[in-house]
Amino acid sequence: GGNTIYSSSAGFNYNIAGIGRDDSSNLNQKQSKTENTASDITVGLSTIEATNSDNSSTFTSDRNFLVWGNNNATLASQSPIIVNMSAGISGLTTNVDFVSVGRIWRVVETGSVSKVKVSIPSVMLTATITPPGDFLMFISSSPIFSPTAEYRIMKQVGSNLVTDYDFNGVKYITFGYAPERTFVRSVTFDGTDDYLDAGNVLNLNTSFTVSAWVKRNSTNKTIISKRNSAFTTGYDLKINSGGFAEMSWKNGASTQTITSTVVIPANIWHNVAVTFDGSTAKLYIDGVLNVTGSKLPATANTESFLIAAADGNTPTSFFNGTIDEVRVWNSELTVSQLRYIMNQEIYQHTDSTVNGRILPQSVTLNEVKTIPWSTLQAYYPMSTYTYTNAKDESNNDYTASIRNLTTVDYQTAPVPYITNA
Known part of the structure; x- marks a missing residue:
C-alpha cells in the first residue's frame, strides 16, 4: 500500500x-x-x-x-x-x-x-x-x-x-x-528578538545616504542592515561595542568601515547618517560631519533588509532602544540637505520633489526642493501601519513586517524640532 x-x-x-x-x-x-x-x-x-x-x-x-x-x-x-x-507600553494603545x-x-x-x-x-x-x-x-x-x-x-x-x-x-x-492606520509613533526594540523585516530589497547604490534617529540603551547592536550573521556579505549600520556609530559594507571580500570618533550617549536621541559618493564616505552625528574616509562601493547581495537586527534567516545583533525616521537614498545628500530635513518628517511635494512637513517649499534656502522624490529608496517614519507592518512612504512600498514586537512607542525624537522664541 x-x-x-x-x-x-x-x-x-x-x-x-x-x-x-x-x-x-x-x-x-x-x-x-x-x-x-x-x-x-x-x-x-x-x-x-x-x-x-x-x-x-x-x-x-x-x-x-x-x-x-x-x-x-x-x-x-x-x-x-x-x-x-x-x-508593552503602559497607557498607550495602537490598534x-x-x-x-x-x-x-x-x-x-x-x-x-x-x-x-x-x-x-x-x-x-x-x-x-x-x-x-x-x-x-x-x-x-x-x-x-x-x-x-x-x-x-x-x-x-x-x-x-x-x-x-x-x-x-x-x-x-x-x-x-x-x-x-496612522499614529504618531516610534518603535522601541527590546534587544532580544524584536525587529522589522522588509525582505530582499535596498541594496546600496554606488552613491547613497542612510540615516536614522536612534536612542540606544546598550552597545554592539544593529540599527539597519542587509547582511548575513557571519557578515561575509552585505552592510550594517550599528552602535559598536564601544558605543560609537559605525557603518560597514562588503566590497567583494573586503570590508569597508567608517566609525565615529565620538560615543553616541545612551538614552538620548541622536541622528546618525552616512553618505557616500562612490569613493568618499562621510559620517554625521546630528547633522555635524564627524569622519571622512575613502571607501569602495558596496556589493549587492540577497539578504533581507532589517531594522534593529541583522540576518533575516537567523536574526542576530538585536537593537536595544528606540528607532525612528529611517531613510535610505540612492544619492549622496549634502550636509545642508541632511540638516534641512533631519528634524522634519518628509513627504512628496506636488511637483514630485522632496519636501519637509514643517517648513513650506517656498521658504528661502530650501535645500531639498531639487531632489526628486524617486531618489528616496525607502522611508520608515514609524507612523503608518497595515496590521503589524510598518509602511515605507517612498514610491517603492518596501513594507517592513514587525517581528515579536509589542512596543510601538510614543514619538519623542526631535521631529519636528521646536526652538524657543
Whole structure:
C-alpha cells in the first residue's frame, strides 16, 4: 500500500490540487491549480510560469509533495483580527487590524518541498478591501487565526496577488486585507528578538545616504542592515561595542568601515547618517560631519533588509532602544540637505520633489526642493501601519513586517524640532 499524502477526513476537501515528484510514476508537477474554478490559489515551486514545463525549478528528491484543499467557506469578509502594537507600553494603545475572507485552505507537505510561490486572483478578496492598505496571506498551525499567526505580504502582479512561503508539515492559510492606520509613533526594540523585516530589497547604490534617529540603551547592536550573521556579505549600520556609530559594507571580500570618533550617549536621541559618493564616505552625528574616509562601493547581495537586527534567516545583533525616521537614498545628500530635513518628517511635494512637513517649499534656502522624490529608496517614519507592518512612504512600498514586537512607542525624537522664541 501507498502512503497518504492528503487526508480526506480533515474537512478541507474542496478543489484539491498539489505539486510533487514521484519517480516511479514519472510525476514531476512543479505548479498546479484546481481545474474546477478560476477562483482558487495557484502554487508553484519557487515560481509560477505559463506552463509546468516552463518552470525550471527542481524538487530536491523523490516523493516530495505539497497538496492543498479548502473548506468551501464564504469569500465574504469576517470579523477583524485586532492587535494592540503598544501592549508593552503602559497607557498607550495602537490598534491595527486585519480582515480575512471566511475560506480557509489546508496545505500538507510530505517530505521536503522548498519555498513556493502562492498566487490568488485579486477579485477573490474584493469583499475585504478598504483601501489604502495591504493584502496579506495568514498562516497558522490550526484553522484558527490568532493575532500571533504568521503572515506574508502579497504584491499585485497583473490581476493576481502573489507571495512566497516555505510550508512545513500541515499548515492552514487564509487571505485578506489590512487597512492603513496612522499614529504618531516610534518603535522601541527590546534587544532580544524584536525587529522589522522588509525582505530582499535596498541594496546600496554606488552613491547613497542612510540615516536614522536612534536612542540606544546598550552597545554592539544593529540599527539597519542587509547582511548575513557571519557578515561575509552585505552592510550594517550599528552602535559598536564601544558605543560609537559605525557603518560597514562588503566590497567583494573586503570590508569597508567608517566609525565615529565620538560615543553616541545612551538614552538620548541622536541622528546618525552616512553618505557616500562612490569613493568618499562621510559620517554625521546630528547633522555635524564627524569622519571622512575613502571607501569602495558596496556589493549587492540577497539578504533581507532589517531594522534593529541583522540576518533575516537567523536574526542576530538585536537593537536595544528606540528607532525612528529611517531613510535610505540612492544619492549622496549634502550636509545642508541632511540638516534641512533631519528634524522634519518628509513627504512628496506636488511637483514630485522632496519636501519637509514643517517648513513650506517656498521658504528661502530650501535645500531639498531639487531632489526628486524617486531618489528616496525607502522611508520608515514609524507612523503608518497595515496590521503589524510598518509602511515605507517612498514610491517603492518596501513594507517592513514587525517581528515579536509589542512596543510601538510614543514619538519623542526631535521631529519636528521646536526652538524657543
